Amino acid sequence: MEILVEGLGKKFGREWIFRGVDLSFSQGKKYAITGGNGSGKTTLVKTLAGVIPFTEGKLTYRYQSKSIPLEEIYKLLTITGPYTELIEEFTLTELLSFYRNFKPLVQDNHEIINILGFKKSANKLVRDFSSGMKQKLKLALALYNQDKVLILDEPTSNLDHQNIDWYLSHLNQPMNEKLIIICSNQPYEYDFCDEVITLEKYK
Known part of the structure; x- marks a missing residue:
């Protein structure tokens, strides 16, 4: 997977x-x-994820030497951040099962619940989780799916x-199969990343 960014600009x-x-990002x-x-920072990663449109420039996505249209990139990409939402009316088990309809997960529900350490909360409504539990669940949904691009904002x-x-x-x-972008200060x-990009120079 590769993302190429050329002359990208965004204004409000x-x-x-x-x-x-x-910029260029490689698998x-x-x-x-x-x-x-x-x-x-957040505006840029949302733009890279196709969540918000850019004002000028060009974004190119390539997978297995083929170009991926912007409107199709969601099939290969996951973004999570403080602004992403969970369906809080579901229990943890129900949420994992529902999520699988859109993003295949690499472990079954029981394994993910055990990895999270949430065994006692398997049938608890997500709305009753602490803020830390919700954040850990967001990360797990991002980390344990099969997407090729993972964007983590303030993880x-x-x-x-x-x-x-x-x-x-x-x-x-x-994570040889994933392209990972972390938005953070x-x-x-x-500090384990291969490259650090500072946005101030693009102001």
């Missing part, structure tokens, strides 16, 4: 959030996108030290 109203971004590598508040928000270690144990492993969340 009259204000450019970023402009003239030229099997991990990238960090950093920058101060208001630098456009350890609301996690305690034990669950930050859980996150790091996963992201420090080789916390070095411990991304």
Whole structure:
């Protein structure tokens, strides 16, 4: 999987959030996108994921030497961040089963629940989970699916030290089949990445 970014720009109203971004992302590598508040980190990764449109420039997605249309990239990409939502009316088991209708998972529900350490919460409504539990569940849905691109925005928000270690144990492993992009200003969340991209220079 490869993502090519050429002269990408995004503005809201009259204000450019970023402009003239030229980047390339390759399968099997991990990238960090950093920058101060208001630098456009989240806007950029949402643009890369096809969640919001860009104002100028070009985005190219390639998989197995074939170009993937922007409107089809969701089939190969997962993005998770503080703004992504879970269906809180489901129990944990129901949510995992529902999610499989859209994104195949590499483990069965029982295995994922055990990995999460949520065995006692298997039949608990997601709305009754703590904020840390919800964040860990979001990460698990992203980490354990078969998509080729994984975008994590502020991945350890609301996690305690034990669950930050859980996150790091996963992201420090080789993931040769995935292209991983981490949006963060916390070095411990991304210091294992192959490349760090700072957005200030694109202001």
